[in-house]
Amino acid sequence: MSIETHPTHLRIHQFAGLKPGPKLLVTAAVHGNEVCGVTAIGQVIQALDSGSLRLLKGTLTLVPVVNPLAYQLGRREGERNMNRNLRPAVIAQDFEDRLAGRLCPLMAQHDVLLDLHSFQSRGQAFVMLGPRDNQHELEPFAHAAAEAMLACSLGPTRIVEGWLSTYALGLQRRKAKAGAGQTARQDLTLDPHYGVGTTEYMRSQGGYGVTLECGQHLDPQAPQVAHLAILRALALLGLVSAESVGPHRPAQAPEFLQLYEVIDRQHPGDQFAREWSSFDVVEKDQLIGTRHDGSAVLAPASGRIVFPNSMAAAGQEWCYLARPSDRTIAKQ
Structure with missing residues (x-):
């Protein structure tokens, strides 16, 4: 696909409550073949437009397709993985860099991020949680309690932490092999920033957020998992009434891994x-x-x-x- 046929805009839907409140950003299709969130966001937009769901306060911003090139191609990536090395580029080198120029400022304007994904292998839905409160160099953070509450409210009862620290471990090994003279591509996988995706960038801007893996890519239940999670996040933050959503805390205690x-x-x-x-x-x-x-x-x-x-x-x-x-x- 030539650059002339690349998508030229990012579609963003925003609903602004008349009373002040938290600013929630919901994203989907960061990877173009992970489409359950696209369907779920469409359902939420329809409900808000029809009045069957009412925004009481705050701001809700919905980006149903974060990577329109990958989505158009029906594959994980456009020109590279949008969920790695996410930051505003000084000079945009590829399509995802140009997207980051729009997406990163948008994230910085919000308090909370819910990023909807799916995965290739079989398995049940789970939530990826960030670090505990810390002042370390890798990923300093001060909103662990609020982020954990969000993770526990979305529906899935399996919650996984430790992404960036474990990714950094693999990065160190790759760099060591390259330094020892073994064959290695000198590409983004050796960049210290490469493990940073949407939620990591959100935390770096003073907010918090989680990744919800809604199930296998083609699981027919995945859009429902994503839809319920959006509603529960809205209820937890007080943007919609809890009565319109139902209980926003699963009855089963979560399993932390x-x-x-x-x-x-x-x-x-x-x-x-x-x-x-x-x-x-x-x-x-x-x-x-x-x-x-x-x-x-x-x-x-x-x-x-x-x-x-x-x-x-x-x-x-x-x-x-x-x-x-x-x-x-x-x-x-």
């Missing part, structure tokens, strides 16, 4: 030992996969496998590993 390891695919010949689904249980020393040279990839500890990607390119994340977290949430 901590990502602790990322395993890269090193060669196209690397193969998984079986067809993994996110959150399949793995035992210590269980065979996860086999490298192209026949060497075994074993689980370093008991836990769960997350984001297994049998189509990962060499040098990219093949899967993540998670274990139980001691994270808790205060009852309100």
